[in-house]
Amino acid sequence: MAALVLLRITVGWHILYEGLWKYEQDNFTADNFLSRASGPLADLYQDKIVKDFEWRKALNKDWNLEELDRYYNRFLSQVQLDDAGRNLAERALAARKQNVAQTLDNADNNKLLQEYFRQWDQLREKRDLLNSGKGDTSFDRERLWEAQQKLRAEARPYLAPLEAQHEGLREDLMRTLPPEQRDRKIRPQWGEIVKDNDLLVTYLNIAIGACLILGLFSRLAALGGGLFLAIIVAATWQWPGYYSPPLHPAQGHSLFVTKEFVEMMACFALAAIPTGRWGGLDFFIHYGLVRPLLVEKD
Secondary structure, three states, rough: OOOHHHHHHHHHHHHHHHHHHHHOOEEEEHHHHHHHOOOOHHHHHHHHHHHOOOOOOOOOHHHHHHHHHHHHHHHHHHHOOOOHHHHHHHHHHHHHHHHHHHHHHOHHHHHHHHHOOOOOOHHHHHHHHHHHHOOOOOHHHHHHHHHHHHHHHHHHHHHHHHHHHHHHHHHHHHHHOOHOOOOOOOOOHHHHHOOHHHHHHHHHHHHEEEEEOOOOOOHHHHHHHHHHHHHHHHOOOOOOOOOOOOOOOOHOOOOOHHHHHHHHHEEEEEEEEOOHHHOOHHHOOOHHHHHHHHHHHO
């Protein structure tokens, strides 16, 4: 029993630290990792889980202006500015929005973006053909995957000036604060967390890891940890009959069973065992609350 409790705490610490590290990052996203998914679930990741696989939002003027407004409103909801500071903040927002509009309204840029998205449309048509069974070989999948990754990378020169405006707004707004307050973190609000996969995963990692360490709702937490790891495993698994990009040398060498797969199976095993009752807060919940209620019913 002691070994299983130690296993639960060890896995819990790993998941908790993952969440805390993500929490400390200003703009954490798993999109770059998940966008490299291959196998039969690649389309699901690209269309449903990755927020902007083809960069159609990030290169859209309205979306960028809305994002600037969203951060501006989040900032104002968490700080107190005097009239002079608020005036500076409003001017900073207006300047950044003007810069974004000028970049995306530029005729030459529009032509480049139209050609860029035309290439995405062609790749989507090719993907649909492969999914219908026409030319669906591992080699065809490999060529499609490599073309998608190359096209995503080619967006960097288009994205960089827009990302600079978002980062610039954050810096401009921080400069409206007194020097001693400029290191503070502007955290997302709960309404934003439930709508953003990256934020939701971050807070779930923290909650799952803490519950596993404390032995609180340990079986449910272990199940949640297993499902979280299953998303990672499914994105990187070497699916038979499908093209899978080579693993980084630092990940070692494996066939089907990776380090993440082992930890996933450990979580599912812990979900079937009441380790929280053996060494954790579940002991008090079970014997102090649940069991007396069951005895009363009998």
